[in-house]
Amino acid sequence: MNIAQAIKVTFSNVAIVSSITSTIFIILLGFYLRKRGIFTEKFGKILSKIVLTVALPALAFNSFMQPISNETLSQGMNVLIWGIVIYIILIFLTPLSYVKYPKDKRDVLAVLTTFGSTTFFGIPIVGAVFGPKGIMYSSIFNIGYRIFLYSYAYIKMSGLKMKASNLKKMFVNPVVIATFLGLILWLCxxxxxxxxxxxxxxxxxxxxxxxxxxxxxxxxxxxxxxxxPMQYLANLASPLAWLSIGSTLGSTSFKEAAANKTSWYYSFNKVILVPLLNLLLLVILSVTNILPVSYIALGTIIIMMATPTAAVASSYAISFDREPVLSSDASFISTIMAVIAMPIWIAFLGVLSQIGIFH
Structure with missing residues (x-):
């Protein structure tokens, strides 16, 4: 199948197209409701809390309620390994993108580029596109993400040593507990x-x-x-997360954020270059059979890495007064770019599946 045929088949796939339109339409609905004042700023935050404390834990746990096979076990372990390796690579690589900036700003931009909103933004989209297996892989992938987010990112942004309270955040929150419990049950x-x-x-x-x-x-x-009942709660994750994202976009001044050129440069790096780097490296690793990944595993990783600024990383910048205005602008612009770029990434992944590069 040539590329033109693959593109045609991809955009004829109802599942892919409906996943894209669902994401965009519900985010736009949240944006509209916030602009009209139906959603308040406080309500958007409440939606976020519901997603993070109820819906996503149920989604993560239920994703592991499926049979285990040699293939899924192998893919799960490969995703876990890559989820650790890629953050080590990004920690050393991302500062090179900002060498023209002063060290303090360079450090902040590098951390924001390394860590995206994989849990809140990424997992609901993965679930919509790839179903339970994708959610399972995304939960496994996030293990490495959380280790570095609550250790390296905290130390880098705060300039302090690791705190016990941050270790608690790393392991004692509903999504992490549900992920580890589900993973252990799945393996055993x-x-x-x-x-x-x-x-x-x-x-x-x-x-x-x-x-x-x-x-x-x-x-x-x-x-x-x-x-x-857990499945009903899990099904809330995507629509509530997308409504919350739209509400957040509706509460921020686009004009002010757009005036910051650095936030656009950062957003391009975060939403385009970081997932592209993952794609190129995973193609090489799969072709050479060093770390082969399936199409669903690859797609999950690319979507997770094409997410905007992580809320935790952004809160570090604000809490420790490390370029707080830049961080807020970057978070806003990268979210808009991610909403635009995500359908393109999903369609591109569909084309890859039709060409047969990954299986």
Whole structure:
């Protein structure tokens, strides 16, 4: 299949197109509701808290309620390795993009470029495009992200040594707890007592469904009464996150943020160059079979890396008075660029799948 045919097939794919339009339309709805005053600034923050404390933990945990195979285990471990390696690479590489700036500003821009909003912005889009397997890979990928975000980024931005309270933030929050619990259960499912049940698909058991043997804690099969309410909560993650993003954009002055040329340069690096670097390196690693990744694993990583400024990284800049105005402008502009660029990345990934570079 040539590139022209691949593009045609990609844009004929209802799942890809609907994922793109859903993201854009709901973000625009949040923007409109904020501009009209229906959403207040406080309400947007409440939506964010609901997503981070309820919806995303349920989404992360439920994503691990699926069978384990040699392929998914291998891909999961490769994603985990890359999720650590890429942040080490970016820590050393991103400052080179800002050599013309004073050291203080260079350090801040490098940290903001390295760490994106993978949890709040990335995972809901991954879920919409790649489903539970993509969410599972994104949760695994985020392990390395959180290690460096709450250690390196904190030390770099604060100029202080690591605090015990920051270690607590690293491990004791609902998304991290749900991720590690789900990961452990997923890895151990073949080594615990098994039960025979009629196979359920998306929480529904057909009368003619085959009998399957699963771990007793696979609630998607053994306790649908518990899995279903968690699935309802998980389904809130994408629309609420997108409404919150739109509300945030609607509460900021575009004119003031757009006047900062550095924020545009930063946003291009964050939303275009960082995911492009990931793509090129992963192509090389897959072709050489050093660290092969599947199409879903690759797509998940690219979407996660094409996200705007991480809220935590931005809050570090504001809390420690490290270019707070630049950080706020960069966060706003990178969010707008990510909303525009994300559909392009999703479509490009669809083309790659049609060409057959990744499987």
């Amino acid at each position: 499912q073949n080594y615990v007592p098994q039960v025979a049940v009629k196979q359920a698909v998306n929480g529904v058991i057909n009368a003619n469904a085959p009998i399957v043997h699963v771990a007793f804690y696979r609630i998607d099969q053994t306790a649908i009464w518990l899995y279903k």
